[in-house]
Amino acid sequence: MARFLGARFVRAIFVFLLVSLGTLFLIDLTPGDPAVSIAGETAGPDVLAAVREQYGFDRPLLVRWVDWMGSVFSGNFGQSFTSRMPVMSLLADRLPVTVELTILAVVITLALVIPLALYAGYHQGSWLDRFVNGLSAVLISIPSFVLALVLILVFALALRVLPVSGWVPLAEDPIGNLRSAILPALALALAETAVLLPVLRADVVATLEQDYITLARSKGVSSARILFRHALRPSSTSLVTLMGLSLARLFGGAVIVETAFSLPGIGDLLITSIRSKDLILTQGLVMFIAVVYLVANLVIDILYTKLDPRVSVSS
Amino acid sequence: MTEQQTLSPATPEVAPTVAVAASPAVRKPRRRPSIAVLLSLAWIVVVLLAAIFASLLPLADPNANVTPTSIPPFTSGAEFLGTDQLGRSVLSRLVFGAQVSLVVSVSAAALGMVIGVTLGMMSGVRRAADTVVGTATDALLAFPGIVLLLALGAAMGPGVRPLIIGLTLFSVPAFTRLARANTKLVNHREYVEAARLQGASTVRVLLREVLPSVIRPVLAYFVVILAALIVAEASVSYLGLGVVPPTPSWGGMIADGQAQLIDSPAHVLVPAFVLFVTVLSIGVLGRWLRARTSGSRS
Numbered sequence: 263m264a265r266f267l268g269a270r271f272v273r274a275i276f277v278f279l280l281v282s283l284g285t286l287f288l289i290d291l292t293p294g295d296p297a298v299s300i301a302g303e304t305a306g307p308d309v310l311a312a313v314r315e316q317y318g319f320d321r322p323l324l325v326r327w328v329d330w331m332g333s334v335f336s337g338n339f340g341q342s343f344t345s346r347m348p349v350m351s352l353l354a355d356r357l358p359v360t361v362e363l364t365i366l367a368v369v370i371t372l373a374l375v376i377p378l379a380l381y382a383g384y385h386q387g388s389w390l391d392r393f394v395n396g397l398s399a400v401l402i403s404i405p406s407f408v409l410a411l412v413l414i415l416v417f418a419l420a421l422r423v424l425p426v427s428g429w430v431p432l433a434e435d436p437i438g439n440l441r442s443a444i445l446p447a448l449a450l451a452l453a454e455t456a457v458l459l460p461v462l463r464a465d466v467v468a469t470l471e472q473d474y475i476t477l478a479r480s481k482g483v484s485s486a487r488i489l490f491r492h493a494l495r496p497s498s499t500s501l502v503t504l505m506g507l508s509l510a511r512l513f514g515g516a517v518i519v520e521t522a523f524s525l526p527g528i529g530d531l532l533i534t535s536i537r538s539k540d541l542i543l544t545q546g547l548v549m550f551i552a553v554v555y556l557v558a559n560l561v562i563d564i565l566y567t568k569l570d571p572r573v574s575v576s577s
Numbered sequence: 578m579t580e581q582q583t584l585s586p587a588t589p590e591v592a593p594t595v596a597v598a599a600s601p602a603v604r605k606p607r608r609r610p611s612i613a614v615l616l617s618l619a620w621i622v623v624v625l626l627a628a629i630f631a632s633l634l635p636l637a638d639p640n641a642n643v644t645p646t647s648i649p650p651f652t653s654g655a656e657f658l659g660t661d662q663l664g665r666s667v668l669s670r671l672v673f674g675a676q677v678s679l680v681v682s683v684s685a686a687a688l689g690m691v692i693g694v695t696l697g698m699m700s701g702v703r704r705a706a707d708t709v710v711g712t713a714t715d716a717l718l719a720f721p722g723i724v725l726l727l728a729l730g731a732a733m734g735p736g737v738r739p740l741i742i743g744l745t746l747f748s749v750p751a752f753t754r755l756a757r758a759n760t761k762l763v764n765h766r767e768y769v770e771a772a773r774l775q776g777a778s779t780v781r782v783l784l785r786e787v788l789p790s791v792i793r794p795v796l797a798y799f800v801v802i803l804a805a806l807i808v809a810e811a812s813v814s815y816l817g818l819g820v821v822p823p824t825p826s827w828g829g830m831i832a833d834g835q836a837q838l839i840d841s842p843a844h845v846l847v848p849a850f851v852l853f854v855t856v857l858s859i860g861v862l863g864r865w866l867r868a869r870t871s872g873s874r875s
Contacts, residue, residue, distance in 0.1 A: 273712060280716035291732035399864075403857035405808045407815050407828075408849040411835060415842055507718075514721030518812055522835075532724070533816060536731040544731045552719040 270563050274556055279331070281556070285549040286330045289317075289541055300343055300541050334553070339546030344538050349546030352531060359429060359527035360520070362439075363447055364512050370451035371508075375458045375501075380489045382459075383466030383497075394459060401456035406515045410449040410522035417445055427524040446523045450515045454508055461504060465497040472496075499566065506562040510555050614865045617858035624855055628675040637666035639673040639825045650843050658847055661833060667844075670825035671851055677826050681737060682806035685744030690799055692745070693752025698783050698791060700753070701760025710757075714750045722747045722809055730818045740819055744806045755798055759791045797870045800863035804856045811852055827852045 292299040297313040305313070318326055333339070339349035382391040404412075418426040424445055430438035469475065470493055478488050517529030524530070528547060535543035610618075627634065642664040650659035650667070658667040700707035720728070726743040733739040760783075763769060769786045777785070813819035814828030822829055827848045834844030 273715065276712045277715045277719060280713060281719050284716065284720075285728075288728055288732045291729070293733065399860060400857065403804070403860050404853055405811055405815075405856070407812060408831065408853060411831070411838065411845050411849065415838060415845075419839055419842075510718070510721040514723040517721075517723055517727070518816065521816055532727060533818070536727055536818060539731075541731065544728060548720065548724055548728045551721065551724055555719045555721070 266567060267564060270560065274560050278553070278556060281552045282331045282334060282549065283327055285545050285552065286323075286327055288545050288548065292541065299539070302343075302539070334549055339549060340542040342535070342540055342543040342546075344540045344543075349543055349550075352543065353528065353547065353550060356526055356528045356531045358432070359525055360513070360516050360529065362432065362443060363450065363516055363520070363525070363527060364509070366443055366447035367450035367454065367512055368505075368508070370447055371454040371458065374451065374455045375462055376494070378455075379459055379462035379466055380494065383463045383470060383493075384485065384489060386467060391463075394463070398456040398459050401452055404453070405518075406449055406453045407518045407522050409452055410446065410519050413445050413449050414522070427522075429525045442525075446519045446525060449519050449522075450512055453515060454512065457511075458501060458504060458508070462497060462501050465500050466493055469493045469497040502562060502566055506559040509558045513551055513555070610865065613861050617861040620854055620858045621862065624675050625679070627672045628679050631672045631676050634672065636669040636672060639665060639669045640823045641665065647841065647844070649841060650847060659843060661830070661844055662837065667830075667847055670830055671827070671848060674825040674827045674830060674848070675851075675855075677737070677820055677824060678807055678810055681740050681810050681820075682744060682803055685741050686748055686799055686803050686806055688741070688745040689748030689802065690752050690795060693749045694756040694788075694791065694795055696749070697753040697756025697758075698760045698787060701757045701787075702764055702779065702783065707757070710753060714753055717746060717750050722805075723812055726809060726813050727816070727818055730813065735818050735821050737820065740810060740813065744809060747809060748802050748806060751798070751802060752795060755795055756791050759794055760787055763787055763790045793870045794867070797863065797866040800859055800866055804859040804863065807852075807859070808856055 289296045289300070295310075296317070296319055297310045298305065300317070301309050301313045314320060318329070337350055339353070341348050342352055345352065378394050382388075382394045385391055401409075414426055417424045425442055428442060430442045432439045466489075475488060475492060478492050483492070513528075516527060517532055519525075520527040520529035521533055528551070532544065532547045534540075535547060644660045644664040647662045647664060648659050658671065660666055661670070696706075696710045700710040717725075725747055726740070729739045729743040729746075733742075764787065769782060772782050772786045810819060811826070811828035811831075814826040815832045817829070817832060820826035820829060830848040831845050831852075834841075834848070838845055
């Protein structure tokens with residue numbers, strides 16, 4: 263197990279190196295002088311010289327890369343050029359919204375996926391199984407922003423039960439906060455459910471064919487107990503692996519959903535940074551999102567070995 | 578089976594393509610396509626023909642103001658889908674939007690497939706290539722698809738070129754993993770080893786012996802990826818950072834309509850419905866193709 267995790271860790275470090283090189287390159291991809299793209303067309307020569315000095319565009323790439331990795335490790339993602347604020351503090355302001363949205367979406371997803379998949383897998387071919395199957399095929403074809411707009415239309419405009427957009431901070435008004443978060447979280451969760459539901463259902467079906475399930479059943483163990491105590495854990499390895507990728511999707515989805523509901527999260531900050539051509543902020547945010555993703559996947563690998571000890575042996 | 582989610586073609590679970598062969602549903606010999614498959618095919622053919630022959634069809638100029646103000650759908654014979662807030666023909670913008678969307682996503686998926694299959698087959702037979710390609714793939718997957726697209730758009734400016742590059746990068750990892758898994762599957766079969774023993778070079782073995790078994794699941798997967806790319810393109814264009822207005826795009830039309838969601842939801846719902854039906858149809862076709870290819874593999 264230690265060897266397995268060690269190999270994973272080494273790989274994660276190499277991936278981190280590549281990711282940091284990629285984000286560093288983001289600035290070099292801009293057409294023309296990178297200093298001009300950071301400072302803007304109107305900047306005078308002295309400003310441009312200062313920008314070149316600050317970001318060291320005259321230094322070799324390798325030196326800049328080492329510098330950039332060092333600053334990322336120390337949590338310094340640079341300074342926004344438009345607001346003159348460190349990227350980290352801008353990010354810290356917006357992070358709670360996105361984190362809350364993501365957690366809520368994961369909770370809703372699991373609350374939908376686990377019982378539905380267990381039931382559908384247990385009653386294979388029943389009307390609910392077929393309905394759930396069809397529903398995930400339909401849900402998977404609805405882009406998250408369309409889902410968001412449909413939810414706004416139904417719950418906020420037609421039924422008038424929830425706010426159309428905007429954000430109430432948790433500390434100010436917990437109920438209002440939940441009301442403003444529930445629709446965006448639902449938009450994210452439904453898209454995620456469509457992906458994960460068929461996966462868990464297939465694994466449940468496979469698990470239920472195992473001998474020990476037949477044994478438990480012949481001993482007279484109740485269906486609910488078989489499903490939740492005996493079948494869920496061995497069936498959830500794919501689910502857990504995919505949850506790691508989910509995080510990337512949820513972050514990506516959050517960018518869009520936050521825009522649709524005008525929520526002040528990281529996604530909204532990213533879009534704003536791109537619209538105002540604040541490249542340093544864009545670069546910092548992209549790097550931050552990638553690092554979160556890498557760390558989360560490393561954690562999931564550890565979880566994975568706990569869930570299924572065979573993983574570390576076979577690899 | 579793992580259906581691909583709309584915004585991330587990342588697929589570590591490529592095994593289903595291979596494993597489905599055992600499920601009883603596909604073991605039946607060549608089932609006739611269902612109604613859903615036929616309807617999907619019909620819709621895709623209509624969209625394709627409309628997009629290809631857009632400039633020959635009797636449509637209004639997508640950027641011309643044909644009516645003084647917006648008219649709702651199903652009120653006028655000529656513009657039966659109505660006109661948008663600038664009085665532009667919704668039907669015409671949908672058709673020309675399909676053109677942009679298809680050009681961008683088909684070319685990106687094709688590029689991604691060629692690059693991905695090449696890399697995947699290389700890493701399927703060479704350990705060193707596997708390590709390098711695997712690490713690079715993991716690095717690409719660390720950026721959520723939409724963030725990757727946005728970042729490229731931010732650096733290179735909006736437009737079709739960064740979109741194609743971004744969508745290609747977005748599709749490469751999935752093709753790479755699929756090609757790698759299928760290469761590993763056949764790499765040590767007798768006929769491949771036989772070719773190798775006869776002294777064929779690695780490139781020749783890969784092209785002549787391995788590629789034919791790799792290409793079938795990959796082609797079926799192409800369709801699934803295409804749906805994901807269309808959604809991704811629509812999403813970035815919805816955010817206003819993809820296709821540059823006034824060039825019509827489905828995502829852009831939905832974003833334009835969102836301002837009057839209360840007064841005239843049709844401006845959002847009509848393009849959203851077209852986008853949804855297109856993605857759904859491609860998904861249905863893709864699943865059907867995948868079931869067929871994996872069913873007849875063994």
